[in-house]
Amino acid sequence: QKEVEQNSGPLSVPEGAIASLNCTYSDRVSQSFFWYRQYSGKSPELIMSIYSNGDKEDGRFTAQLNKASQYVSLLIRDSQPSDSATYLCAVNSPGGYNKLIFGAGTRLAVHP
Amino acid sequence: ETGVTQSPTHLIKTRGQQVTLRCSSQSGHNTVSWYQQALGQGPQFIFQYYREEENGRGNFPPRFSGLQFPNYSSELNVNALELDDSALYLCASSFRTGVMGTEAFFGQGTRLTVV
Numbered sequence A: 001q002k003e004v005e006q007n008s009g010p011l012s013v014p015e016g017a018i019a020s021l022n023c024t025y026s027d028r029v030s031q032s033f034f035w036y037r038q039y040s041g042k043s044p045e046l047i048m049s050i051y052s053n054g055d056k057e058d059g060r061f062t063a064q065l066n067k068a069s070q071y072v073s074l075l076i077r078d079s080q081p082s083d084s085a086t087y088l089c090a091v092n093s094p095g096g097y098n099k100l101i102f103g104a105g106t107r108l109a110v111h112p
Numbered sequence B: 001e002t003g004v005t006q007s008p009t010h011l012i013k014t015r016g017q018q019v020t021l022r023c024s025s026q027s028g029h030n031t032v033s034w035y036q037q038a039l040g041q042g043p044q045f046i047f048q049y050y051r052e053e054e055n056g057r058g059n060f061p062p063r064f065s066g067l068q069f070p071n072y073s074s075e076l077n078v079n080a081l082e083l084d085d086s087a088l089y090l091c092a093s094s095f096r097t098g099v100m101g102t103e104a105f106f107g108q109g110t111r112l113t114v115v
Helices: none
Strands: A011-014 A019-025 A033-038 A047-052 A054-058 A061-066 A071-076 A085-093 A101-102 A106-112 B005-007 B010-013 B019-024 B030-038 B044-051 B053-057 B066-070 B074-078 B087-094 B110-112
Touching: A011 A019, A019 A033, A019 A106, A033 A061, A033 B087, A047 A054, A047 A061, A047 A071, A071 A085, A101 B030, A106 B019, B005 B044, B005 B087, B010 B019, B019 B087, B019 B110, B030 B074, B044 B066, B074 B087
Parallel strands: A011 A106, B010 B110
Antiparallel strands: A019 A071, A033 A047, A033 A085, A054 A061, A061 A071, A085 A101, A085 A106, B005 B019, B019 B074, B030 B044, B030 B087, B044 B053, B066 B074, B087 B110
């Protein structure tokens, strides 16, 4: 079992729709969770961090965390073509240092 | 812009050669982590430097080594390059206090091609 799992996609949504990206992780003691956006040929860009169960909203983005189910999600409202990218879920590995474990990413395509 | 800068942006090396990649961390950050990202994969943790010492290492052989300098900048060195080392190398900067760290911000990456 991979430590962090994401559907590879592509997830295709029409412009203006809600895109829902999901991530599961295997280590129950993980404490910090992050979503990064990566455009083709570019480096990952941090868009959301979440540390507590529940929802966290930032503009059009909402991160949701359920530690009991070991599940993290990212919702993108009013999706725009500029949101088309690969979204990487990352989990902070416990153990005394800030090591991030990444999923393979979900490719999102927003079509006009 | 994250304030994390990497150099060079692109590099082509021959198998068996050695390479050094550089990273300047964001102002106020004291921790640098290095990641390798192969095409179509998520970044894989190589190692982290905190207080000029290696502080955690992923599943990479000893020919991957690094340094952190007093100004918190860092180098990644790879000896005896192999074709499979071709990847995007990412540096991530964060601030660490105690055992936890803040959010990590990535530089633009170095694309290494080994031929």
